[in-house]
Amino acid sequence: MIDNPFAMVVAIVLIVSIAGVMRAKYKAGLGEDENGNTVRLTDPDADKLRDEVRTLKERIAVLERIATDRSNRLEDEIEALRDETR
Incomplete structure (x- = not known):
């Protein structure tokens, strides 16, 4: 096979x-499509996590508004609500 050290x-x-x-590319979330083009691999949980973060940011904004x-x-x-009900 290879004789030369x-x-x-x-x-x-x-x-x-x-x-x-290849390991670094995989960890970065990059892969190749059938044509050999580099594409970003999607994580199925990523969209769910983005929605959860968006919801939490909205809730924090409401709490900040209430606190300040x-x-x-x-x-x-x-x-005013009491006066309306009378």
Whole structure:
């Protein structure tokens, strides 16, 4: 097969390098389509997580608005609702 030790070392380094590049590409979420073009692989849970993060950000925005709102305003709104029901 390979009789020259130098050629064997070069072959091993080449194999390890190619494997490292392929591993890095896989970890980055990149793959190839049937034409050999690089495409981003999609994670099935990614959309669900994005929706959850969006929902949590909306809830945080509401809580921030409530926490930083004037305390009188909440009281005024409650009083206005009481006046409407009378």
